[in-house]
Amino acid sequence: MSRLVRSELRKYFTTRMWWGMALAMFLVGALFAAFTGYFTLYGEMPVGEAMIRVRDAVPELTMVRMIYSGGIQFAYMLSLVIGVLSMGQEFRHKTISNTFLAGPRRHQVIFAKVAALIAILVVNAVAHIAGALVGGGVLLATAGESLFPDVAALGQTFALMALILIVWGLIGLGLGVLISNQVAALFVGIAFALIVEPIVAFALTFFEGWDVLAKFFPSQATTATLSLYSGMDPALGEAMGAGGDQLTWWAGALTLLAYAAIMTLIGLWLTRRRDIT
Numbered sequence: 001m002s003r004l005v006r007s008e009l010r011k012y013f014t015t016r017m018w019w020g021m022a023l024a025m026f027l028v029g030a031l032f033a034a035f036t037g038y039f040t041l042y043g044e045m046p047v048g049e050a051m052i053r054v055r056d057a058v059p060e061l062t063m064v065r066m067i068y069s070g071g072i073q074f075a076y077m078l079s080l081v082i083g084v085l086s087m088g089q090e091f092r093h094k095t096i097s098n099t100f101l102a103g104p105r106r107h108q109v110i111f112a113k114v115a116a117l118i119a120i121l122v123v124n125a126v127a128h129i130a131g132a133l134v135g136g137g138v139l140l141a142t143a144g145e146s147l148f149p150d151v152a153a154l155g156q157t158f159a160l161m162a163l164i165l166i167v168w169g170l171i172g173l174g175l176g177v178l179i180s181n182q183v184a185a186l187f188v189g190i191a192f193a194l195i196v197e198p199i200v201a202f203a204l205t206f207f208e209g210w211d212v213l214a215k216f217f218p219s220q221a222t223t224a225t226l227s228l229y230s231g232m233d234p235a236l237g238e239a240m241g242a243g244g245d246q247l248t249w250w251a252g253a254l255t256l257l258a259y260a261a262i263m264t265l266i267g268l269w270l271t272r273r274r275d276i277t
Contacts, residue, residue: 004108008116012086018120021082022127025075029131032071037139040067060149062229065157067136068129069226072161075128076168076222079121080189083172086117087267088182110268113173121169125162160225160253167256171218174263177270193219215247216255224252 012018040063044051055063137147148154172189179185201214214220224247247255 004112005115008086008112009119012116012120017085018123021078022124024078025124025128026131028071028074028078029128029133030135031131032074033067033132033134033136034139036070037067037136037143041139041143041145055143060146061153064136064140064145064147064149064154065226066228067140068132068154069157069161069228070136071128071132072164072222072226073219075125075161076164077190077193079124079165079169080172080175080193081186082120082124083117083169083174084176084182084185084189086113086120086169086173087176088180088185107268110177110264114170114264117169117173118166121166122162125165128165129158129161157226160249163253164222164225164256167260168218168222170260171263174267177267178263218256218259221247221252221255221259225249225256226252 040054040058043054045054045057058066133147140147172185175185175189176182179188197217197219201217201220204210204214215224227249229246246252
C-alpha cells in the first residue's frame, strides 16, 4: 500500500504541475487577501439608507478572518482541478491500465490516490495560507491593525481552510472517476460550483420550506465552516453576501466531509466495476 502511495506522489511531484499549482495557490491567497483587506479596511457598504465603514462595523477577529480567507473560493476551485486531474489524467493518457496492473486490487489504488491527494492538497493549502498571510498581513500592518488578534481562533480558521481545500480535492477525485473525460469533468465541476449551484440556491428561496436545503450546498457549507460573518451586524452581513440562515462551523465541516466521503465511495464503487482497456 505504501508503495502505491509513493507512486502516486511521484506522479505529481515529478511534474511541473506541483510547483505551478503551489505558486497559483500562493498568488491567489496573496492577491485576494490584499484585495479583500483593502475593501474591508478602507471601503464602505450601503446598509439601509446609510453608508457604513466596514472597518468600524466588523469585529476585529471577523475582519482578519475575512481578509485571510478572501481567496478561498478560487483556492477550492484549484483544489477541485487537482482532484479531477489526479484521476482524469490516467484516462486521458491511457495509463490507467498500467496503474491497475501495478496494483491489481483496485480499492487499494483508490485508497492510495486518496492518501496521496490529501498530502498534495496539504502542501497546496500551506502555500495558499502563506500567500494570504503575506497579502493580508501587508494591508493589516500598514493600517495599524493586529495581524493575529486571536492566535487560537485564527489557527482554527487556517486548519478549516486546509480542510476545505482537502474536501474539494476529494470531490474532484470522485468527479474524475464519475466522468472519465478529463475536460468534461473539469467543466462540469467548475460550472456546477460557480454557476449552477448559486442559481439553484437562489431559486430555492422562492419555494417555502425548500430554502433550508441551500445551506447544505457545498459552497454554503464552506462559508459556514469559516464563520466569516460571525459577530457582524446581520444587515451588513447580508449586504456582504451572508445567507440568512447558515450552519454552525462544525455542521458545515461535517457536511463537507460527508460530500468528500460520498464522492470517494462513488469513485471506489465505479472503479471496481468499470472495464479498463
